[in-house]
Amino acid sequence: MEEHRAEQRRRVLKAGTISFGGGGAISCTIRNLSETGAAPEVESPVGIPDQLTLLVEAEHSSRHCQVVWRKEKRIGVRFAPG
Template sequence: MEGVIVNKRFARRQRVVKGAKAVFNDKCSVMDCRIRDLSTTGARLVLPSTLGLPNEFDLVESGSGISRYCEVVWRTFDAVGVKFMPSAA
């Protein structure tokens, strides 16, 4: 079926604009980002560039300090889609 887009999301995403940080390399590296869509299972993040962002990292929301372990599902030059995972060991 040409031209059909399949939505593989398990939970409905809510449009938001929240500041956050992607934290990785044993908490030695940090990249500022914005959460643009959010659900219980994942999010869409916007960054100046995704270059250097690993496939797994902690996402820490500004203000609330809520931290979630993430895995990148898709990536463009300035955005990533992530799914929330159980905490890294």
């Protein structure tokens, strides 16, 4: 499998929350993380919009993201600049 990421991600196992417009929020488990993006695991990616905010609970940080891919129970997100 060819690697297309700008930066190699490290495997992690961290609790997170995906939030989006209209007050929607769902719990997730962050499975890998880098300076430029992450791969949260969710029950279902259905209904998750292309723009979202990812809260990494252990780091008390949140990042605005763009969804770049979706699979059965995972999504790939790229962190928005700034």
